Amino acid sequence: MMREDDDARTPANLQLWLRMAKDFPSEALITIVAMIAAWISVELVVYLPRFLQQAIDDHLVPHRLEGLEAIAFAYLGVTLAGFVFEFAYTYAIGFAATRAITKLRRKVYSHTLSMAQAFFDQRPTGRLLTRATSDVEALGETLTAGAFTIVLDAILVFRTIFAMFLLHHRMTVVVLLVAPPIAIFVNVIRKKLRDLFGEVRDAISVLNAYTAERLGGMDVVQLYSEETRTLAEHNRMLARYRIGNVRSNIWDALLYAGIDGIATITVALLLWYGSGGWNDDIVTAGLLAMFIQYTGQLFRPIQEFSQKIAVLQRAAASLEKIYGLLDYQQAITPGSQRLPQAKGQIHLSNLKFAYQNGVPILNGVEFHVQPGEVVALVGRTGSGKSSIARLLTRTYDGYEGSITLDGLELREVHPDDVRNAIGMVRQDVQLFPGDVRFNLTLGKKISDERLREVIHLAQADEAVEKLGGLDGKIQHQGANLSVGEAQLLSFARVMAHDPPVVLLDEATASVDTLTETRIQAATKVLFERKTVLVIAHRLSTVVDADRIVVLDQGKVLETGSHHELMARDGAWAALFRQQFTEAHEAGSPNS
């Protein structure tokens, strides 16, 4: 099992954010312009209390009304300007972030689609899904709403302190007296919250993964009477989530209320100073009012700090994971030779291959298939049949020796051309939510007539009719079809795409014998001039093949037609006899 964060390498630092800016330059530019607008709006906000001071000291206290209108108008002007700037920069940042996020999501998705199968073997689909959805989402949420306001907050805090300092040095020092206790207070709680938020994130992801899996396999849970144990396990995970949340609430509340209280204490300190408590310096009511306003401005951002930091942390974690995924290259070697019209001649020589765990699967396999030939691959589990199919379809990479298609080394041919040349009917049928038509064409332009024709050839008329024809909807993973029916559709799909090489991997394992025979008859005509490679457990289905390749432990034991191999009386003959004699013995009527 891999750790949850296996794709994350470096801690998300400035470099990753800069890298994102480099990836989306126009959005970064918009953001920079917006930040300048934001700065201007901060300047305006910082200037506002000065009008109030003037109003109090020059007009309200001495009861002088003339000139007050001018101040009110100036205040109105600055306020409206501030509003316009705030609207503009908030919108611009949201706009840029949204566009960047949309592009990033596409990048993650298209990157993942191009990865080799081995990449998927190591990562649960659920986690990869999270990268393209909630991780990108968390990042977007932060960028549009949270991340930049933290910069703005910092600017606001420093600008406010600066403005205060220009007005009155000593009162500013009085306000700053509370800075060290606040710094310690915020820092202690921030650390607590960081750990707790991390714990909660972890707990919820484990809980959701577990819940989703058990809901998906509910049949099994119920059929094996596992309800009680499953609920207990679920509730254990839920408790971890709940406890983490309750604890983080307490610290969060303390931070929020603490800043509130400290702001009040600061105001008390200002009053104490203003009344001559220090140095007999008595300040004007207006100046005091202004400092009280500034104090409010100073503390509001700090109060929201913990929420913002939590959002930012989550975004940083997401950014790490996203770039971790984007940096992970496990695509198959992209060959460059084009082969648009393959004939389908396949040649394997001294082919060796091992999966990532290092256990060798193929130890020098040799055989060749010509267009128009049907070659069967047989052998026990682990003999390497399926691995050969995976290498041929370029879903796995890193073989030694040679596989050629029309004389070209497979790894040097453009993968698109290889895939267009080789069609495969898999044992695990993969169907997609959508209509029957899309499931057959997968986006390729194929006429409805042709589709109906192949549906008929694949004996799938009845199944398609039940769904409601070509427009009939197929549910997620073909849930509304029986396994056999799904296999028939999968067969029809390859027929519709009509590739020069056809790979059948246990293609009709769940189809009844008579239907299977009819499909075989159809394929004989349809695949007459094609290169056909059949992988089968049921030896009976391959006796008609032009040649049978018997594999054992990654090596070819023998090759030949059924009759040749029976005559030779080697491994095939033994396998064949064993299968059928034992079947006959087992089949003797019960006594």
Next chain:
Amino acid sequence: MDWSSFTRRYAAKYAHWYAAGFFALIATSWVATTIPLLVADAIDALATPQANEVPWKAVWIALLGVFVILVRTASRVLFFTPGRLIEAELRADLFSRMLMQQPAFLRNYPPGDLISRATSDIGNLRLLAGFGILQFINTALTVGFVGVQMVRISPFLAALTSVPIVIAFLINHSFIRTLFVLIQRMQTETAAISDHVLSSYQGLATVQSFNANGAFLEEFDRKNLAYQASSVHRSGIRAIIGPILGLAASLSIIVLLWQGAPLAAQGKFSAGQFVAYLSLLGMLISPLRATSFLLSVAKQAQVGLQRLSEVMTPEPDRPDLPAPEPAPKSAPKLELRGISFAYPDAPEVEVLHDIHVAVEPGQTLGIIGPTGSGKSTLLRCIARLYNTPPGSIWVDNVDLRRIDLSEWRRQVSVVPQRTFLFSESLKENILLGAPDDGRLEKMLALTTLDVDVQSLPDGVESPVGESGIMLSGGQRQRAAIARGLLKPHHVLLLDDVLSAVDHATEASLIATLRQQRPTTLIVAHRISAIQHAHRILVLEGGRVVDSGTHEELCSRPGFYQDTWHHQQELAET
């Protein structure tokens, strides 16, 4: 489930938390709105002979500041905690309910949908039960106290300054309503993106091997761009609702300057009161902003409650009787007396029609038939994953529907055609529902998994990955067979699983079954898997078209004879 039953079932038990929180909140709001007046008082005293009292007033204000820390913390903890506890309880109840539901129900609610109910819908209820109630009371108290203090300073100014605030509140409110409609649309759009991404990842091998990346990317772009459009719209709304109340407060200040100054000239309005007014106006902004959100949260919670009731209210479709019959303690006689069946989501398509058959204790029934003839459905009915009409299935002459369902499930072992493995170790998967009594090794050998286990990194302890991705299709199916055989059972249902094994393994598995002698139903395409059965049913289009022993069926023309001849021919080539 409506609000009153939600309150009774989940919220009522936290009444004392809420009551305590309520008092803490009253104290908080009262003190918080009193402080500006004390400050105003102190400022006004500066210019008077009472200036020497100001330091004492400052000390008093500071003490109130400390008090605010305590009561505000308490009020937030007292309200938020019940929200979290209710959330957890709802989630546990939802999941335990799903554990009771039958496949017919779950087919309508895929895992992703249920997860979204468990997270976002319950989350909305939690927000209402914690944050929502707190904000509601807080806003009422703050607006109330602030209003009282403002009126105490000057009723005239209070009325005048409230005009911009009220207008801004209404504008803000309508924007927030639009925002929440938008957010709901975005949730649907996100779900569409997720579904698309998930299904293309799950079918990746096919997507790649048919070079269909382009088609899938195109579909993705459509969904992704639709989401982008909504998201940009959302940014616009947010850009308005963020600053609009602040703008209103500033306008109120201008009104205050404009109308307050003449009053000040008459000595009816002091500088200190002006400062107090500024603070009070500032206090209104955040509760008013929160109120609009609160109304939307309430609406979301209402939707959430509906969506939860939708899945939590329906009684599990398990017609357990008040006094259910016990399940058989040994291999029972199994009888189908005219069973007809259609899936609940497609009631017009009859999948099984009037099937009669009896299987004596410990005997085996083979079932064969073309693809889509109803074989798997028949086994699902016997496993009672679906409810069948009363009187259609009998176990030792007791109607299956009268037997305790949980007990029945403990007697039946099913190996379904679609294998489902959990992302645990191979061992844990195989021992699901069975004691670890040392039979594992034997079963691994019997299903020839012992050979496969050697090539797994940690042997039988190796994790099999999500839905068993680390295993081949055949290995998964053999693991499922091992799991089914290890589970103690008196009835065994095998749904076309023997095709995953070679003939030799098939033969030894069948030999083992004959020793154990459970009442067995085997669906198969390969006649070798069922020819030993005491009786074989041939199904076509949901009807029994023929039945008998292997010899009988071979001797008369039909599907069975054709299949047999065909498989024989191959064998004798």
